[in-house]
Amino acid sequence: MNIIKPTNSEKEKSIENILSKGLSKPDGLMQFCYKMYQALGFKYIFFDLSQAIIMSVAITVGFYFFYSLSPQRNVYSTLYAVSPLFFITVVFLTEFFERNGSLYELKMTFKYTIQQVIIFRILFYSLISMVICIFISSIIPNKYNFLRAVSITLSALFICALFTIYIMRRFKGQWVHFTSLAVWITAVLLPVLILGERWELLLSQIPIGITTTMAVIGFILYLNEIKKLINMNKREVAYYVGS
Amino acid sequence: MLAVNNVTKKYNDFTVLENINLEFDNGVYGLLAPNGAGKTTLIKMITTLLFPTKGEILWEGTDIRALDDKYRDIIGYLPQEFGYYKNYSPRQFLEYLAALKGIDRHDSKGKITELMELVALEDVVDKKMRKFSGGMIQRVGIAQALLNNPKILILDEPTAGLDPKERVRFRNMISSLSKDRIVILSTHIVSDIETIANQVIMFKDHKLFCNDSPSNICNTLEGKIYETWEIEKIDIPHILLTQRQEGNNTLVRFATDVEYNGEAHKVTPNLEDVFLYVYNDGV
Numbered sequence: 001m002n003i004i005k006p007t008n009s010e011k012e013k014s015i016e017n018i019l020s021k022g023l024s025k026p027d028g029l030m031q032f033c034y035k036m037y038q039a040l041g042f043k044y045i046f047f048d049l050s051q052a053i054i055m056s057v058a059i060t061v062g063f064y065f066f067y068s069l070s071p072q073r074n075v076y077s078t079l080y081a082v083s084p085l086f087f088i089t090v091v092f093l094t095e096f097f098e099r100n101g102s103l104y105e106l107k108m109t110f111k112y113t114i115q116q117v118i119i120f121r122i123l124f125y126s127l128i129s130m131v132i133c134i135f136i137s138s139i140i141p142n143k144y145n146f147l148r149a150v151s152i153t154l155s156a157l158f159i160c161a162l163f164t165i166y167i168m169r170r171f172k173g174q175w176v177h178f179t180s181l182a183v184w185i186t187a188v189l190l191p192v193l194i195l196g197e198r199w200e201l202l203l204s205q206i207p208i209g210i211t212t213t214m215a216v217i218g219f220i221l222y223l224n225e226i227k228k229l230i231n232m233n234k235r236e237v238a239y240y241v242g243s
Numbered sequence: 244m245l246a247v248n249n250v251t252k253k254y255n256d257f258t259v260l261e262n263i264n265l266e267f268d269n270g271v272y273g274l275l276a277p278n279g280a281g282k283t284t285l286i287k288m289i290t291t292l293l294f295p296t297k298g299e300i301l302w303e304g305t306d307i308r309a310l311d312d313k314y315r316d317i318i319g320y321l322p323q324e325f326g327y328y329k330n331y332s333p334r335q336f337l338e339y340l341a342a343l344k345g346i347d348r349h350d351s352k353g354k355i356t357e358l359m360e361l362v363a364l365e366d367v368v369d370k371k372m373r374k375f376s377g378g379m380i381q382r383v384g385i386a387q388a389l390l391n392n393p394k395i396l397i398l399d400e401p402t403a404g405l406d407p408k409e410r411v412r413f414r415n416m417i418s419s420l421s422k423d424r425i426v427i428l429s430t431h432i433v434s435d436i437e438t439i440a441n442q443v444i445m446f447k448d449h450k451l452f453c454n455d456s457p458s459n460i461c462n463t464l465e466g467k468i469y470e471t472w473e474i475e476k477i478d479i480p481h482i483l484l485t486q487r488q489e490g491n492n493t494l495v496r497f498a499t500d501v502e503y504n505g506e507a508h509k510v511t512p513n514l515e516d517v518f519l520y521v522y523n524d525g526v
Binding site: 039040041044047048101102103104105106107108109110111112113114117237 | 325
């Protein structure tokens with residue numbers, strides 16, 4: 001009997017085909033968001049978080065109000081320092097309440113784990129923060145450049161968001177929700193505090209092309225980190241169990 | 244079938260469980276050991292909260308970590324310390340947890356009503372949980388574990404906080420639930436599992452000590468358990484088990500490996516005797 005044997009490339013193609021049908025593909029960003037929204041809706045994604053969200057809004061508004069009363073106006077460096085503030089406080093506080101709540105462990109055993117819910121929340125907070133950045137850049141006096149302001153604020157936001165997610169993905173431990181605060185202090189607040197006028201001078205003279213490029217690169221890297229976080233395997237709930 | 248294959252769990256150099264092999268089919272399995280013996284660690288590995296340092300846990304032949312959400316979809320878990328939201332009613336709370344479990348909203352409404360009746364909380368289903376007793380909260384916890392009609396029901400110290408009447412009700416409920424699912428029950432309260440467990444699993448020195456029916460486990464002490472009103476007259480090496488006061492006299496139950504013919508009579512061993520005998524020298 002004459003059997004036609006497949007060529008090596010045909011074999012490779014067949015293997016690829018079988019694998020592509022058999023293995024489940026990792027979720028894309030939109031697919032993940034749609035799945036979470038369909039299953040839980042905003043009502044359950046942000047369930048019992050009103051306290052943390054109100055506190056974050058109050059801190060952010062209080063900070064802006066404090067700044068508006070201040071006689072010294074280092075506009076660009078102040079924008080750089082305060083633009084990620086809502087994102088930082090809301091991620092920190094919601095994570096803090098969630099991790100210290102007595103339901104965290106139980107919620108990690110459900111079909112949709114709290115780890116996945118937190119990722120959706122972070123994405124949503126970053127969207128709100130982008131709107132805040134654009135808004136505060138638009139209300140500065142006309143003598144300042146809007147494009148410069150918005151690219152500086154978005155750069156600061158994405159630097160904070162990127163490092164926060166990176167550390168959350170790479171490290172585990174009960175302290176991990178303090179990351180956002182640490183990132184804000186080291187990457188954003190310290191240059192403002194240490195360099196002072198020189199930082200303001202740098203931000204007001206740096207070509208807008210550079211700040212815009214930084215914001216775009218920051219945004220792309222941030223989305224990339226989020227995608228990695230979505231498809232990261234469920235991790236151990238990090239604590240010692242003594243009984 | 245759920246299979247625990249050669250599972251070891253270590254925290255740095257400290258071994259909590261070593262080389263554990265277990266198989267679970269439908270029925271009630273009681274994990275019986277003192278605090279610190281590794282019951283909760285095993286439960287946390289079965290619920291995917293912790294991962295084995297060595298070995299694997301398989302559901303129908305596939306590693307539970309690989310199954311991911313498909314596995315979490317078939318488990319129901321009541322943790323040792325069950326948290327809740329004080330400002331919400333059981334209905335609101337269970338609707339939230341049902342959503343996280345991926346249960347359709349329409350299906351969850353009917354299921355919640357059914358479960359609230361099962362745990363006898365139908366009268367308070369819309370009352371805030373702020374004023375609930377420990378027993379009522381525990382019953383809400385049992386209801387949430389059953390929301391997704393789990394194939395594997397894992398209960399860690401489920402009777403803590405329940406009064407005697409609730410405890411009896413709970414035992415009956417578990418017996419009926421175990422007909423078509425695996426129920427894994429962790430406790431150090433012997434009476435909780437003596438009547439309902441098909442298999443009792445005990446750990447000692449971080450290893451599996453026994454995995455057998457309660458009657459077979461009790462038989463291991465056959466002829467070694469005695470009762471006496473005059474314990475001071477017992478002059479052979481023995482382990483004191485329990486004491487019961489009756490008027491001015493004390494009836495003492497003890498275990499001995501030596502055949503004894505003095506002022507004491509042999510009694511049938513029960514699971515509590517085995518527990519006290521096995522863990523006489525600690526974990």
